[in-house]
Amino acid sequence: MAGIFYNEVVFFIGLTVFVILGLFPPPAWATQPHICPEGLYAHLLAHIAFGAALLYMLYRSRGLPGGGDRAWLYLRLSLVFFLLWNFDAFTVHLLERHLSLNTYYYSSALEAEIPGPVNWKHLLYYVTRFDHLFCVPAMYFLWQSLREFTRGKHVFG
Template sequence: MSIFFTIFLISTGNVFAVQVHGPPEGYYTHNLAHVFFIAAILFLLFWLRKEGGENKKAWRYFRLSLVFFILWNLDAMAAHILKRRLPHEALYLPPNPFDHLLLGPFDWERLAFYITHFDHLLCVPAMFFLMQSLRHFYKAQGKQPLERL
């Protein structure tokens, strides 16, 4: 089986991690995906509103992760919208992403655009609470958590 997989990998051409779609379809599709993600999480929160019988801590962590994922999606959507509102000359985007700059003069839109790019402050807690909930669900099964590497 692994030989077939190796042959498949060797025989394929370029595989790109990011597929860029031209404007405006890519922008609308991407933001629509954020909307569907939020709707799915809200549905899950509604469905889970009565859960938490035996393992309240795990369900609480899971709900917290869902709330942070909603906040992250809202933040990402705001960042996308604000980026489209910025004039082209407001961003200096050389090939090296570590050299990207937001150029002044700084008004409320540019500051909001800058602040929305701290989305890791919402996404990392979401993943942390998700992992904590999974750990507590695993412990509830009577098994010890996996040892850390």
């Protein structure tokens, strides 16, 4: 019953975000990476769904058989990092859209930069662009978890 209730809450939150984004669309700048805003919205919704799924999985993973094993610990760490990465990526997408920035399209030259003067949003964008610092550990912990599972020292769920 608790699981069902949780699903409904997640779905309701997701729907609310979708409606807010739909009702208040950001301005369309010329340098946006997604040519059409539908693509970005779809991508953002995918991030929201992915975040909700990760939260749901983290919540339910405790109750699964063998949930306290080492393999499951790694799996949960992986989920947490993926969750952080998801939030980070979502923030980047919003800031890109807000600041009409896309670092990928400035240049591929090593001397490329975000020209000053910059504000806190630019700084936040700059920091959150290092998203690999979250997704690489997330993949690493997923690998560790799988490795633990292959060693067979766990209880199968």
